[in-house]
Amino acid sequence: MAEWLYEAGIGEARAALVNGDRIVEAAIEPDDGAIRHGTVLDVRLAERLSPALARVEWAGGGAGMLDRPPPGLTLGRTVRARVVREAVAEGRRWKLPKLVPAPDEVTAPGPDLLSRCRSGGLPVRLLSPHDPDRLEAAGWSELLGEAETGEVPFPGGLLRIALTPAMTVIDVDGVPPLAPLARAAATAAAQAIRRFGIGGSIGIDFPTLANKAERQAVADAIDAALPLPFERTAVNGFGFLQIVRPRLRPSLPERLLADPVAAAARAALRGLERLTPGQPAPVRLPAPVLARIDQAGWRASLVRRIGFDPLELP
Numbered sequence: 001m002a003e004w005l006y007e008a009g010i011g012e013a014r015a016a017l018v019n020g021d022r023i024v025e026a027a028i029e030p031d032d033g034a035i036r037h038g039t040v041l042d043v044r045l046a047e048r049l050s051p052a053l054a055r056v057e058w059a060g061g062g063a064g065m066l067d068r069p070p071p072g073l074t075l076g077r078t079v080r081a082r083v084v085r086e087a088v089a090e091g092r093r094w095k096l097p098k099l100v101p102a103p104d105e106v107t108a109p110g111p112d113l114l115s116r117c118r119s120g121g122l123p124v125r126l127l128s129p130h131d132p133d134r135l136e137a138a139g140w141s142e143l144l145g146e147a148e149t150g151e152v153p154f155p156g157g158l159l160r161i162a163l164t165p166a167m168t169v170i171d172v173d174g175v176p177p178l179a180p181l182a183r184a185a186a187t188a189a190a191q192a193i194r195r196f197g198i199g200g201s202i203g204i205d206f207p208t209l210a211n212k213a214e215r216q217a218v219a220d221a222i223d224a225a226l227p228l229p230f231e232r233t234a235v236n237g238f239g240f241l242q243i244v245r246p247r248l249r250p251s252l253p254e255r256l257l258a259d260p261v262a263a264a265a266r267a268a269l270r271g272l273e274r275l276t277p278g279q280p281a282p283v284r285l286p287a288p289v290l291a292r293i294d295q296a297g298w299r300a301s302l303v304r305r306i307g308f309d310p311l312e313l314p
Contacts, residue, residue, distance in 0.1 A: 038110030199247030
């Protein structure tokens with residue numbers, strides 16, 4: 001039976017929906033104070049960019065983009081709004097959160113990762129560093145490696161996932177015959193989109209297929225493997241298909257690639273949490289990773305959790 005595995009780590013919470021021995025969905029929520037999807041709060045109009053768009057700010061120094069601001073709202077005045085998309089990465093730059101007016105709603109924070117896991121009705125197993133590493137047994141490290149490199153192998157081929165400001169692009173590599181390759185790639189791509197939480201506009205470049213029936217079989221494979229909601233085009237004569245999914249928060253590749261040093265630091269802390277006194281640190285950490293751990297105060301958190309400092313120099 002499918003269940004969520006949830007772990008409250010140092011610097012991040014992480015979760016994976018596991019069915020059998022395979023990760024079906026995965027998410028990381030950094031402990032960085034970023035505003036969450038679904039948050040309702042009062043914002044102040046800082047700049048009107050057009051009749052349909054304004055820049056707003058809120059207590060604590062946050063800022064976002066407000067869609068369809070009330071016509072009579074003047075600079076400095078406040079309006080209640082709801083976050084409909086968290087800040088998302090565009091390369092190393094973060095795009096501000098997107099909000100819409102919500103004058104009749106009650107202010108409240110958006111659900112955190114654990115609440116989202118619990119909302120779907122599936123069992124949620126809370127993991128501890130002292131328990132068997134169920135996440136790793138399901139392929140957590142391999143998942144992070146695929147999300148970071150963008151390379152996802154499947155039987156007979158390889159997906160290459162690239163992030164661009166306009167869309168996430170998935171290229172299909174493999175050997176003939178092309179029709180079965182494209183069908184297998186369609187299933188693998190749909191599974192990767194779900195597993196990594198990729199939203200927004202997604203383009204998949206399949207091999208050029210000979211006829212309409214083969215192209216339809218590829219589209220059917222996408223429909224069978226990718227849960228709704230989404231919209232897609234047909235596969236065109238050049239082998240290209242476009243998918244549009246709701247984009248509520250950063251995908252896993254976006255989170256890892258936007259700040260790779262922080263991502264590496266949090267991943268290293270996951271292993272360090274599992275050490276016992278007398279065990280050496282599993283790897284010697286690069287200087288930038290170690291510096292980030294210290295800058296963020298994560299070394300102190302690690303010592304509080306395990307009772308000693310595995311990063312202390314001999």
